Every structure is written in C-alpha cells, then in structure tokens.
Amino acid sequence: MTVSTNVLTMEDDPVVRETIAAYLTDEGYNVIQAESGLQGLSLIQDRSIDVVLLDWRLPDISGGEVLSKLAGVNPTLPIIVVSGTDEVREVIDALKRGAWDYLRKPLKNMDILVDAIRRGLARAQRLKETALEGEHLKELVRSRTEELERANALLRREAKERQEYAAALKESEARFRQLVETVREAFFVRNALTKEFTYVSPAATEMFGLTPDQLALNSELLFELLHPDDREEAWKRASQIGCSSVPASFEYRFVVGAEKKIKWIGFRIFPVCDANGTIYRQVGVAEDITERKYAHDALCASLREKDILFKEVHHRVKNNLQLVSSLLSLQAQRISNLEDRERFLDSQRRIQSMTLVHEELYRTDDLSCIDFSYYVEQLARRIEQAFSATVPVELTVDLERIHLSVDTAVPCGLILNELISNVYKHAFVGRESGRLYLYAGLRDGAIVLKVVDDGIGFPAYFDVRESNSLGMQVVHALVEQLSAKLVITSDRGTEFELAFSDSSLCLLPNCAG
Incomplete structure (x- = not known):
C-alpha cells in the first residue's frame, strides 16, 4: 500500500x-x-x-x-x-x-x-x-519463430536444389554462405559419414566461443561444451540422427566461455540425400534460446504460483463454508421447535453442497471444472447419512464421467440437494423402506440429471413454480439460472428430470502429466 x-x-x-x-x-x-x-x-x-x-x-x-x-x-x-x-x-x-x-x-x-x-x-x-510477461513472451516467440521459419524455408529450398541440381553444387553453396553469414543463428553443414563439419557460419563464434575453423578441424569440441547432465542423451541422439531420413529438433545446455556461462541452444537438422536416396549431408541451424527458455520457465512458475493461490482460495472458502455449516448445526441443536430446527438443517445441507464443489476443486489439478459424477455421489452419500435415522432407503447411482464448470456445478448441486433431501423427508411417509435412483449423463446433446423414487408421489396438479416451499422455490430459481428444462413425472413414485445444454461441459485434454 x-x-x-x-x-x-x-x-x-x-x-x-x-x-x-x-x-x-x-x-x-x-x-x-x-x-x-x-x-x-x-x-x-x-x-x-x-x-x-x-x-x-x-x-x-x-x-x-x-x-x-x-x-x-x-x-x-x-x-x-x-x-x-x-x-x-x-x-x-x-x-x-x-x-x-x-x-x-x-x-x-x-x-x-x-x-x-x-x-x-x-x-x-x-x-x-x-x-x-505473457505478452512479452508471445511477441518474442512469434518474432523468433518467424525468423526461424524464414531461415528454414531457405534451407529447404537449398536442400532441394542440391538434390535436383547436383552439377551446380558449388554455386548453390556460395549462395548459401552469402545468406547464412548475415543472420544471428549459426548454420552448419556436416558430412553424414565422417561426422565432420564442412561448413559452419561465423555466428558460431558468438554462440559457442569457437571459430568455424576450430569446429571444422575437430567436431568433438562441440560435445565437450555440453553440460555434463546433457552429454549422455546428446551422444545417443547424435547416433540416431546419423542414419535418420527425417528432420530432427532438440535443445541442450552448453557451458560457454571462461565465465562458464550456461546457454540453451536449440538445433534443427535436415538430411540431404543424393540421387540414389542415400544421406550424404546434414544441414542444420543452431539458435540461442536462453532468454526464451528462462522467460518460459518464469511464466510456468508464475502459472504454478497462480494455481497454488487459487487452490488456497478454494481451500479457505471450503473451510469457511464448513464453519458456517457447523454454526448452523450448533444453532439447530439449541432449537426445540422441530420445524424451525429443520430449516436450519436444510440451510446447512445447502451450504455443504457448495462446500463439496470447493473441496473437489482443491483436490483436482484442473481448477476450471470438477468431476461432476464423483461430486454427485459424494453429495448423495452425505445426504443419505444425514437422514439415516429415517426410513431405510436403497440408493442406486448411475453416473457417467462428465466434468462441469464451477458456475454450473454449484447450482446443479443445490438443485440435487433439494430434490434428494425432499425424497428422504417426504417420499416414504408411512413406509418401512424405499428406493432412490440417481442418474447423470449425456443424452441427445444435453446434460441430463434424474432423481427417481418409488414413494407416494406428488399431486397431479403440482407445479414447482407455484410451490410455497423454500426448497422448491430454490429449485425453480436455479433451473431458470441454468436455462434448463425440468420435467416432473409422478407415477408409482416421482421422477425429476433436469436437462440443459452440454455447452457447460469442460473438455479435458487427452494427455498425460
């Protein structure tokens, strides 16, 4: 401040x-x-x-x-x-x-x-x-990528000319030298059989601290500059590149100069074949990517810090909601009027449904959405436990693996909390047992949630919009918020079916790590 x-x-x-x-x-x-x-x-x-x-x-x-x-x-x-x-x-x-x-x-x-x-x-x-930082990194990457793509285009053209015009090889190499010696990247040509450099551009001096002549006389000098932790992998890759007919790209650390400065160097190598298809040369470009690498690492560290911060926020929100839930529970215990006490407990269960969302976000690696199927089952089990002293209910869950955004998961959780709680409180009055079925999944381009019981059912004229129940009013408000469609069927029990657009789905990347 x-x-x-x-x-x-x-x-x-x-x-x-x-x-x-x-x-x-x-x-x-x-x-x-x-x-x-x-x-x-x-x-x-x-x-x-x-x-x-x-x-x-x-x-x-x-x-x-x-x-x-x-x-x-x-x-x-x-x-x-x-x-x-x-x-x-x-x-x-x-x-x-x-x-x-x-x-x-x-x-x-x-x-x-x-x-x-x-x-x-x-x-x-x-x-x-x-x-x-992000704008600077994007601009730097865009600029360097454009330069590299232009150089690569020229290299590909040169390689093609070597294949098609073997008789004009010397002239092509002269044009190649004129081109590469004016850019910051280090270009090189290597004999595929002897592994010796036949050409190295002057930019190598600034990049590696070695002159083109030094590298031409002893190609092993470049490997000696490699960081000790990268040498073994570099040797393996070098042996693979020697017989490969496809381009290769890689990055290694080099220890350069008397001050032992560490540089990240990126390489791209292209094979050149003769008329018989035999690889006889390798053309490549080396670029100092140290600044880009450090900027990328800094951005990644910043993103990790942000994820940690968001997780901490969800953790604290969860703890605060749990505190409110505990206070409501304590207050409910001090109320002798059963109807008033139940109102407090209803509010406590609503808060617990929101707490579960933040708990799931704190548990997952993706802060943009939650595993909704896991969330629904946890919510149902907690409500089942809360009403365990009432009529025994056989709970069955049928849940597809879907992920929802937080903005959608919270109202869905509140709706399910109200509907499932109503089943336990009202559906099996005068019964010795009952059955409850929960479903969540995708159907015809929509996300569908179902709460089905075999209880006494609703009156034929029941309309959730006209209900005086606070729980049903909450359901109606949240259904409108989701732009969803709620269908109630009361035949040998009650079925609530909620359907809304699958645009609320989170599309998770299919990759490891």
Whole structure:
C-alpha cells in the first residue's frame, strides 16, 4: 500500500460511507466517496481508482449493473462488494459478474475490509505483471519463430536444389554462405559419414566461443561444451540422427566461455540425400534460446504460483463454508421447535453442497471444472447419512464421467440437494423402506440429471413454480439460472428430470502429466 492508493466507495448510507472513509483514511488510503452508482461511474472516468468498494443496493442503478460495467472495462480493477444482504443468489450473482470479494455489513471488524483491499491490490498487481510477461513472451516467440521459419524455408529450398541440381553444387553453396553469414543463428553443414563439419557460419563464434575453423578441424569440441547432465542423451541422439531420413529438433545446455556461462541452444537438422536416396549431408541451424527458455520457465512458475493461490482460495472458502455449516448445526441443536430446527438443517445441507464443489476443486489439478459424477455421489452419500435415522432407503447411482464448470456445478448441486433431501423427508411417509435412483449423463446433446423414487408421489396438479416451499422455490430459481428444462413425472413414485445444454461441459485434454 502506498500513499497514492485511491479507494472509491459507492454507498448511499452516509453514516456507513463516512465510517469506512474515516477508517481507511487513518490506514493511509485516499478515499473518494460516491453516494450513487452513476456518480461512482463518473468518478472512475475522471479519476485514477485503484480499488472500488461497492454497495449491492444503490438508489439509482443496482450494484450488479455497476459491477458488470466495471468488470467489462477493467478486469484488473479490484471490486469488493460490501452489502447488507447475504442471500446466496446475490452472492453468486456478484461473484459471477466479477466481484473480487463479498463482505457482509455491518463490518464489525474493519480489519477484514483492510485485509480484503490489500489482497485485491496484491492480486491486481500479479495479474498485470503476468499479462505483461505473457505478452512479452508471445511477441518474442512469434518474432523468433518467424525468423526461424524464414531461415528454414531457405534451407529447404537449398536442400532441394542440391538434390535436383547436383552439377551446380558449388554455386548453390556460395549462395548459401552469402545468406547464412548475415543472420544471428549459426548454420552448419556436416558430412553424414565422417561426422565432420564442412561448413559452419561465423555466428558460431558468438554462440559457442569457437571459430568455424576450430569446429571444422575437430567436431568433438562441440560435445565437450555440453553440460555434463546433457552429454549422455546428446551422444545417443547424435547416433540416431546419423542414419535418420527425417528432420530432427532438440535443445541442450552448453557451458560457454571462461565465465562458464550456461546457454540453451536449440538445433534443427535436415538430411540431404543424393540421387540414389542415400544421406550424404546434414544441414542444420543452431539458435540461442536462453532468454526464451528462462522467460518460459518464469511464466510456468508464475502459472504454478497462480494455481497454488487459487487452490488456497478454494481451500479457505471450503473451510469457511464448513464453519458456517457447523454454526448452523450448533444453532439447530439449541432449537426445540422441530420445524424451525429443520430449516436450519436444510440451510446447512445447502451450504455443504457448495462446500463439496470447493473441496473437489482443491483436490483436482484442473481448477476450471470438477468431476461432476464423483461430486454427485459424494453429495448423495452425505445426504443419505444425514437422514439415516429415517426410513431405510436403497440408493442406486448411475453416473457417467462428465466434468462441469464451477458456475454450473454449484447450482446443479443445490438443485440435487433439494430434490434428494425432499425424497428422504417426504417420499416414504408411512413406509418401512424405499428406493432412490440417481442418474447423470449425456443424452441427445444435453446434460441430463434424474432423481427417481418409488414413494407416494406428488399431486397431479403440482407445479414447482407455484410451490410455497423454500426448497422448491430454490429449485425453480436455479433451473431458470441454468436455462434448463425440468420435467416432473409422478407415477408409482416421482421422477425429476433436469436437462440443459452440454455447452457447460469442460473438455479435458487427452494427455498425460
């Protein structure tokens, strides 16, 4: 945090706004106040803003509209929602629109706000640095690749001329020398039988610290410069290249000069055949790729750090949700009214369904999506355990291996939580046992979820949109959020079938590592 850090508060309550401004000013921040969303958007256009504190309910436009506008224009601007509501739909909506954090008013401990601002500023800085590094790396790779492709095109043309015009070999070699001696890459021609260099371009002197004449007299000097850890593999590859009729490319470390500087050198070698198809020469190019290699390693390290950070975020979110779940459980134990206690337990199970998503994300290597089949089975088993004291239910699961994004998995989990819980609570009233069947898979270009029981069923006129049950209202809202289709069939039990577009699927790469 520096003295020039500007924090914009969008808050229509003057008491809350002045309280936050006073506290942050004492912490060294420059606070700019806005009492409405439009005023805040105008200030952002005129001023340099580093962090935005956004009330979700503003008098003119909603916090969601403000958030969408800001996130679309500047995705690296930290936006922290400070709201008096903690409804799940609004929290999810805020995070989907681009909120970096969501704090609940009243802020009893202002240090939480300061900590959220600091984390937002740190994350914004990392994002900007990563973007700059990525752009620099892409530009460098593009530039060097274009140069190498141009040189390779010329080499291929030269090789073809050698095959087709054997009588003009000397003239072709003269043109080749004129070309390669003007570029930074080191070009070479090697006798395929004796392994001796017949030509090495002057660029080899700067690259390896050896003159073309030195390499021509003793080709083994190049192997002596190899890093000790790369020598064995280089010798094996050299023996393979000698008899190979296909181009080869590889990278090795070389220890160069009196200062023992380590360089990464990339090679591309092309065989040249005579009229009988016998390889008699090898033409190649060597390029110093040290900077590109280090830049790539730095980018990979940055990406690994980001993955670790995201995993830690999901781990903390999971822990916080588990804490909330435990608090609801403790509160439920203190309530004597069974109906009120069940409301608390319903809320606890909803939170546990979201906790499972973050737990799965922390467990997996791919932070963009989760193994939904594994998630559904874990969710069903936990609900089964929670209702183990009621009617015994035979649970059967039929789950295809599909992966869903987090934005889809969370509402699907909440829907399944409500439907499965309702089965245990209502489907087998007056029965000694029951059966429950769960299905998740792909069908006709759609993802299909089924919850089927052999219980007492719903009335024929039942409509989930008209239900007064909070659980059914949650189901209806989330079905609309997914743009899904929900079909309810009540015949010898009840079947809920939910279908939505397979565009929510995560396409995982088919590779190892």
